[in-house]
Amino acid sequence: MPLISRNCIDNIKERINIHDVVSQYVVLKRTGSTWRGLSPFNNEKSPSFFVIPDKNIFKCFSSGYAGDIFRFLQIKENLSFQEAIETIAHRFNLTLEYEENEHGGPTSMSPSLKKELFEIHEIVMDLFHDYFLSQSANGKFVQNYWQNERQFSIALAKEFKIGLAPPEPNLLIQTLLKKKNFSLEALRACGLFFIKENEHNPNRALSRFRGRLIIPIRDIQERVIAFAGRKLAITPEDDPAKEAKYINSPETPIFHKGKTLFGLNYARQHLEQEGFFLLVEGQLDTLRCWDSGFKTAIAPQGTGVTEEQLRTLRRYSSKIYSLLDSDNAGKKASLRILSMALKEGLDIAFIPLPQGQDPDSYLISQKVNAQELLKLAQSPMHFAVHALLSARGQPSAQEKVTILLQLFEILKECNSSVIQEEYLLEISYLLNVNRQSIQLDFFTI
Numbered sequence: 001m002p003l004i005s006r007n008c009i010d011n012i013k014e015r016i017n018i019h020d021v022v023s024q025y026v027v028l029k030r031t032g033s034t035w036r037g038l039s040p041f042n043n044e045k046s047p048s049f050f051v052i053p054d055k056n057i058f059k060c061f062s063s064g065y066a067g068d069i070f071r072f073l074q075i076k077e078n079l080s081f082q083e084a085i086e087t088i089a090h091r092f093n094l095t096l097e098y099e100e101n102e103h104g105g106p107t108s109m110s111p112s113l114k115k116e117l118f119e120i121h122e123i124v125m126d127l128f129h130d131y132f133l134s135q136s137a138n139g140k141f142v143q144n145y146w147q148n149e150r151q152f153s154i155a156l157a158k159e160f161k162i163g164l165a166p167p168e169p170n171l172l173i174q175t176l177l178k179k180k181n182f183s184l185e186a187l188r189a190c191g192l193f194f195i196k197e198n199e200h201n202p203n204r205a206l207s208r209f210r211g212r213l214i215i216p217i218r219d220i221q222e223r224v225i226a227f228a229g230r231k232l233a234i235t236p237e238d239d240p241a242k243e244a245k246y247i248n249s250p251e252t253p254i255f256h257k258g259k260t261l262f263g264l265n266y267a268r269q270h271l272e273q274e275g276f277f278l279l280v281e282g283q284l285d286t287l288r289c290w291d292s293g294f295k296t297a298i299a300p301q302g303t304g305v306t307e308e309q310l311r312t313l314r315r316y317s318s319k320i321y322s323l324l325d326s327d328n329a330g331k332k333a334s335l336r337i338l339s340m341a342l343k344e345g346l347d348i349a350f351i352p353l354p355q356g357q358d359p360d361s362y363l364i365s366q367k368v369n370a371q372e373l374l375k376l377a378q379s380p381m382h383f384a385v386h387a388l389l390s391a392r393g394q395p396s397a398q399e400k401v402t403i404l405l406q407l408f409e410i411l412k413e414c415n416s417s418v419i420q421e422e423y424l425l426e427i428s429y430l431l432n433v434n435r436q437s438i439q440l441d442f443f444t445i
Contacts, residue, residue, distance in 0.1 A: 003082075003098065003099045004082060004085050004086075004096055004097065004098055004099075005097045005098060005099050007097065008096060008097040008098075009070075009085060012069075012085065012088060012089065012094060013056065013068060013069065013070075015092075015094070016069055016088060016092055016094075017053060017056065018051055018052075018053065018056045018057065018058060018068065018069050018072070019035060019051055019053055020092075021069045021072060021073065021088065022035075022040075022051050022058060022072060024220055024221055025040045025076060025220060025315070026038065026040050026049060026315055027315060027316050027317075028051060029047075033052075033053070033054060034050050034051060034052050034053070035050065035051040035053070036049065036050050036051075037049050037051075037315070038314065038315045039060050039062045039063060040060075040076055040315060041060055041062070041063040041065055041075060041076070042060075042062045042063050043311050043314075043344065044062050045345050048060065048061040048062045049061070049062070056068060056069070058071075058072055069084075069088060070084040070085060070088070071084075073087055073088065079114070080112070082112065083112045083114055083115070086112060086115050087115075090115070090118075091221060113185065113186060113189060113253060114253055114254055116182060116183060116186040117186055117189060117190050117252065117253060117254050118223050118224070118225075118254060119180070119182075120176070120182055120186060120187070120190045120192070121190065121192075121216075121223075121224040121225060121226070121227075121254075122223075122224050123176060123179050123180070124172070124176060124192060124224075124227075125161055125163065125216045125224045125227075126161075127163075127172065127175055127176065128161075128163025128164060128165055128209075128214045128216075128227075129157075129158075129161045129162065129163045131163060131164045131165070131166055132146075132157065132162055132163045132164040132214075133154075133157075133158075138164060138166070138167065138211075138234055139164065141232075141233075141234060142164045142213060142232065142234075145213070145232060145233075146162070146213070150284070151364055152287065152288075152291060153291075156287065156290075156291055160215075160216070160287065161216050162213070162214065162215060162216075163213075163214035163215075163216070163227075164211075164212075164213060164214060165207060165209035165210055165211060165212050165214050165229060166207070166210070166211075167210050167211035167234055167235070167236050168207075168210070169206045169207060169210065169236075170203065170204065170205070170206065170207070171207070172192070172193075172207040172209075173187070173193055173202060173203060173204075173205040173206075173207065174203055177202060177203065182202075184200065184202055187202050187205060189252055189253055190252060191208065191226070191249045191250045191251075191252040191255065192207065192208055192209070192227070192249065193205035193206060193207060193208060194206040194207075194208060194240075208247075208249070208250075209227060209229040209247070210235065210236050210239050211232055211234040211235040211236050211239070212229030212230055212231060212232060212235055212247070213229065213230040213232055214227050214228070214229055215227065215228040215229075215230070215262075215283045215284070215287070217248075217249070217255070217260065217262055217283075217301070218265045218266075219254075219260065219265065220264055220265050220268070221265070222265050223254075225249075225252075225254045225255045225260070226248060226249035226252070226254075226255040226260070226301075227248070227249050228246060228247070228248050228249075228262075228282075228283045228301075229246065229247050229248075230245065230246055230284065231244065231245050231246070246282065246283075248301055257300075257301040258301075258306040258308055258309070259306075259308050259309065259312070260301050260309075261298045261299065261300060261301075261309050261312065261313070262282075262283050262286055262298060262299045262300070262301060263283075263286045263290070263297060263298045263299060264298050264312070264313075266290070266295070267295065267296040267297060267298045268296075268316050269295075270295035270296050271296055271316055271317055273295075274295065274296045274370075275317065275319060276296060276317055276319035276320060276321055277296050277297075277298055277313055277316075277317055277319070277320045277321070278294050278296055278297040278298070278320075278321050278323055279297075279298060279299070279305070279320055279321065279322045279323065279324070279337070280297055280298070280299050280323050280324065280359045281299060281300075281324050281325055281330070281333075281358065281359070282299050283299060284360055285297070285299060285323075285358060285359040285360050286298060286299045288359060288360040288363050288364070289323075289359060289363065292363045292367070293369065293370060294363075294370060294373070297323075298313075304333060304336070305333070305336075305337050305340065306340075307340050307343070307344065310337075310340055310341060310344045310346060311344055313346070314344055314345065314346055318345065318346055318347050319346075319347045319348075320341065320346055320347070320348045320349075321348075321349050321350070321351055321374065321377055322334055322337060322348060322349070322350045322351065323351045323353070323359050323373075324337075324350075324353075324359075325353065325357075325358045325359075326352065326353040326354060326355050326356065326357055326358075327355075327356075330353075331387045334350055334383065334387065335384060335387060335388075335410065338350075338380050338383070338384060338410055339409070339410045339413045340413070341380075342380070342410065342411070342413045342414040342415075342419075343413040343414070343415070345415065345416075348380055349377040349378060349379060349380065349383075350377065350378050350380065350383035351373060351374075351376050351377050351378070352376065352378060352383065352386075379426065380423065381407070381423045381426045381427050381430065382426065382430060384407060384410060385403065385407070385427065385430045385431060386430075388403045388406055388407070389403065395431070400431050400433060403431065404427070404431070404433075404438065404441065404442075405445075407427055408441070408442050408445055411423055411424070411442065420442075421439075424438050424439055424442060
């Protein structure tokens with residue numbers, strides 16, 4: 001790979017302020033001549049991460065990391081030095097210059113794999129979106145589905161580049177390669193195609209997403225890194241994932257499900273006005289929330305919420321409202337999230353939905369505003385007690401013991417004695433059990 005010239009690197013360092021790079025990952029607050037925030041590298045509750053604009057460097061006291069804009073991206077994104085330079089140049093629309101070859105001219109560019117993957121995803125997103133808006137039979141079908149069945153506007157589809165994957169097995173790859181001759185390595189690694197191990201003709205690659213509504217997934221820097229596909233009536237019968245209502249891109253060098261939150265790139269831009277995140281289950285739930293005025297909605301990537309995702313949210317805000325499905329699976333997921341949220345020091349509340357409804361259907365039918373929705377929120381213990389109670393009415397003494405043991409396991413994840421005491425007091429009231437007895441059991445188990 002040709003080397004980027006030293007003059008080019010120095011010019012980028014002079015032109016790009018480190019605050020502009022770091023602030024895409026960390027909420028920074030000014031403290032004199034520096035900026036301070038929670039470490040993007042470690043889980044911490046007291047900020048020990050500093051940005052020093054005068055020197056254009058960062059210093060993280062909890063991890064010991066320090067350096068310039070390139071070093072920050074190398075650590076945070078797990079990039080090589082050259083990949084970090086390419087990423088910043090792409091983000092800030094800068095032209096790269098390379099060392100001259102032995103003949104005196106500049107060497108040709110050989111892009112890194114990650115850069116190629118980002119480019120593939122950007123082009124494919126546009127192809128899917130154009131197909132969605134087309135006047136073909138399939139385009140008209142999906143537009144009707146979007147507007148009449150899902151009750152979304154075309155304007156929303158245009159804003160977030162909603163797409164449609166062609167049902168034909170090879171059409172996407174053939175159209176993509178007409179745009180640019182991508183390497184076989186990148187086509188294998190992007191996760192958008194099925195390519196046999198012994199296949200060397202990329203035109204024969206089969207599309208993973210066929211005949212599905214497509215939702216682009218972006219990272220915090222607004223780059224397209226994956227897609228989610230919703231099954232439609234035109235999804236082919238020979239689709240290997242035909243029975244799955246939703247499919248996501250597989251893990252790739254640029255997409256890690258357990259680290260990615262759908263919509264975080266959009267939600268964080270509205271955080272200052274709202275002051276909290278609204279956690280929902282899926283991508284269409286998130287879009288419904290945005291369309292209904294809840295701009296800080298976010299969702300995991302089909303694998304359930306992870307500790308790393310909650311840790312990421314905490315760098316932006318410690319307040320979360322959970323608006324998950326009302327079925328048993330939704331309740332179990334909420335209890336699991338509660339345990340992790342307490343461990344991460346998050347202030348979480350739960351908004352229960354009527355039985356049989358999800359955020360999408362609820363917001364369509366009720367048309368509530370933010371103030372009305374938040375009034376329905378329940379404290380963590382209020383939600384947990386009622387989620388664990390049987391539907392048979394007043395619990396027996398043994399049922400109370402069983403519920404308490406489950407609540408104790410959740411509470412043990414909390415690192416604050418003050419919060420534990422407050423929650424134990426609330427539990428004693430909700431279950432009508434003596435407070436001292438509950439505290440004695442909790443601290444002796």
